[in-house]
Amino acid sequence: MKQILIYLSGSTDExxxxxYEQCMELVAQRYGGTLxxxxxxxxxxxxxxxxxxxxxxxxEYRLCLVADRKDIDRREESAGEVxxxxxxxxxxxxxxxxxxxxxxxxxxxxxxxxVDEITIAAKRIxxxxxxxxxxxxxxxxxxxxxxxxxxxxxxxxxxxxxxxPPIACRVEDGQLVKDGNYHDIRETLHRVVFDNLSKSEAAxxxxxxxxxxxxxxxxxxxxxxxxxx
Numbered sequence: 001m002k003q004i005l006i007y008l009s010g011s012t013d014e015x016x017x018x019x020y021e022q023c024m025e026l027v028a029q030r031y032g033g034t035l036x037x038x039x040x041x042x043x044x045x046x047x048x049x050x051x052x053x054x055x056x057x058x059x060e061y062r063l064c065l066v067a068d069r070k071d072i073d074r075r076e077e078s079a080g081e082v083x084x085x086x087x088x089x090x091x092x093x094x095x096x097x098x099x100x101x102x103x104x105x106x107x108x109x110x111x112x113x114x115v116d117e118i119t120i121a122a123k124r125i126x127x128x129x130x131x132x133x134x135x136x137x138x139x140x141x142x143x144x145x146x147x148x149x150x151x152x153x154x155x156x157x158x159x160x161x162x163x164x165p166p167i168a169c170r171v172e173d174g175q176l177v178k179d180g181n182y183h184d185i186r187e188t189l190h191r192v193v194f195d196n197l198s199k200s201e202a203a204x205x206x207x208x209x210x211x212x213x214x215x216x217x218x219x220x221x222x223x224x225x226x227x228x229x
Contacts, residue, residue, distance in 0.1 A: 002031070002061040005090035005115070007083055008047070009097075011070035017044055019096025020065075022121040026094060033057045048072070052082040064090065087114045097122040105137045106227055133227055134194040141186070141225035153177040156223050166220045167208055176223075186224045189217060193226055 004027065008019045020043070028034050035043075035057065046053045047067035051074055055063045064086040068078075087093070093115045108118055112129045119126040123143050127136055147155040149172060156169060157176035165171050168185035169178060188205050191197035192213065203210045221228055 001056075001059070002092070003064065003090050004061055005064045005066065005083065005086045005093045007066050007068070007093065007095045009068040009070070013044070013048070016047060016067055016069065019121070020044060020047075023094050023096055026119065026121045026124070027057075027061070027063070031057075031060050033060055051077060052086070087111065090115050092116055093118045095120050105133065105140045105225065108136050108140070109133050134190075137194075137225050137227065138190070144225075149173070149175065149177060154182075166216055166223060167206060167212060169223065189213070189224050189226060193217060 006020075006023045006027075008016050008023070010016045010019065020040070024035065024040065035055070039055070043053050043055065043065060047065060048069065051066060051068075053063075053065045055065065057063065066083045066086060068080065068083075093111060095118065097120065108127055109131070111118055112127060112131060115129070117126050117128045120143070125139065125143060127139070147158075149155060151172075153172060155175050155177055159174055160171050160176035162176075165176055168182040169176050171177070185206055188197070188202050192199055192202045199210045199213045202213045206213065216224065217226055
């Protein structure tokens with residue numbers, strides 16, 4: 001019997017319910033079988049009381065539902081601990097949305113060593129075992145949720161206290177935002193990491209020093225969707 005690990009993360013009942021419904025809709029579309037409304041309501045009640053719920057749907061699949069409630073202090077096992085156990089027997093993992101910390105590209109690659117595929121239910125995007133880290137990073141960069149200022153500048157960090165902003169970025173009202181050349185520079189840095197472009201050539205194209213390219217890749221990797229070096 002196929003086992004599906006479903007991971008939900010949020011700080012309100014509404015957030016958990018929305019992700020739950022997105023995941024269950026995806027499961028029904030893929031594998032058939034539906035849960036009764038009272039079963040769904042029971043799942044959501046239990047996931048507020050405890051970090052996980054097991055449920056079997058017909059003869060087709062078994063669900064391991066895990067909810068990481070940011071608003072609840074779990075004194076028993078945490079959602080992360082339960083999820084780690086659930087991964088051991090899971091064939092597939094479905095995540096409600098891209099917000100949870102676990103959906104960093106490096107984590108996706110790590111979990112794909114344990115399950116055959118990972119799907120982001122809200123985006124209907126699936127990563128399968130064997131996907132390259134480059135592919136995962138580029139897809140995750142493309143679907144990342146945009147947060148913008150009133151002037152429609154895309155925000156990278158809500159509250160910046162890191163001193164001088166990195167290349168391709170600027171500080172506006174205490175927030176680190178993308179500068180106009182951000183996407184070109186990110187693509188150049190990706191080529192250094194993924195395509196063997198030299199740091200010297202990257203520095204020439206960007207208009208900075210070779211050392212700045214290296215420091216950006218090693219110390220500011222999260223701002224440019226680069227794997228930690």
